[in-house]
Amino acid sequence: MILHNKNLIRLCSGIALAAVCQLSSALSPTPPNGITPTKRTIDYPWMSVAAWDKMHAEDVLVAQHDQVDVLFVGDSITAGWDWSIWEKNFKPLNAANFAIGGDNTGNVLWRLQHGTVGNLQPKLIVLLIGVNNVGGLQESPEQAAEGVTRVVQQLQLAWPHSKILLNAVFPFDQDAKSPNRTKVKQLNKIISKLGNNKTIFFKDYGPLLLEKDNSISPEIMKDFLHPTPRGYEVWANAMTPDIEALLKP
Secondary structure (H helix, E strand, O other): OOOOOOOOOOOOOOHHHHHHHHHHHHHOOOOOOOOOOOOOOOOEOOEOHHHHHHHHHHHHHHHHHOOOOEEEEEOHHHHOOOHHHHHHHOHHHOEEEEEOOOOOHHHHHHHHHOOOOOOOOOOEEEEEOOHHHHHOOOOOHHHHHHHHHHHHHHHHHHOOOOEEEEEOOOOOOOOOOOHHHHHHHHHHHHHHHHOOOOOEEEEOOHHHHOOOOOOOOOOOEOOOOOEOHHHHHHHHHHHHHHHHHHHOO
16 A cells, blocks of 8 residues: 655637637637646646656556555645654555645646546545635636536546545635635535535534634644644544544445
8 A cells, every 4th residue: 555645845800800819819728727627737836747747647556556445635735744643643544645735626637537546446535625726726716616516526426436525625814804714715605515414524624723813823824824733633633533434334
């Protein structure tokens, strides 16, 4: 069994002119969105395309050759588990981590359609995705929710007999009055309706990461987005019992 955790180490009056405008529009690239399966194509200072490709290839190998009971899918928040917490809470559950930093729902859709299903038959899929739709793609809560819905549908298509633990998107930005906080709340309200408590189980662990005034402490999220080891500990302590319960027949 290969266990891996990827740190945080992703724009006409005459007839002729009208024809030219139409051709230009047809040749223009489609703006990135969260419902179109999309491979990472942009190098970022914190992750190159080559690094993204390598992580995806590693996941494909796991999908082809290993058996996994608990499959984690998502972006940097899921990719960045503190290793000691992973070893303690999830390694005993035969878990694998298919999360890559910077991914939006379109990236996850692409990965699921290009090898990361493989021969896996996970009993449970732990999904946390969508924050990069809001913060990166600048999508509305409704658009981001559609992306999350597409990912859930893709997971169900790939693994119709697996349970899905759908995590609410974590709050981000330190100030509770941040517009992004409102967007996340609206997004979570929409995707919560995907939960049916039969095959899809929606859980919102985000409030556990907040202070009494709903602000975010740097001790929990140093950059007010990614959990610190202490933040991961809070999440793991709340989620692990739910995972263990869902793994029971």
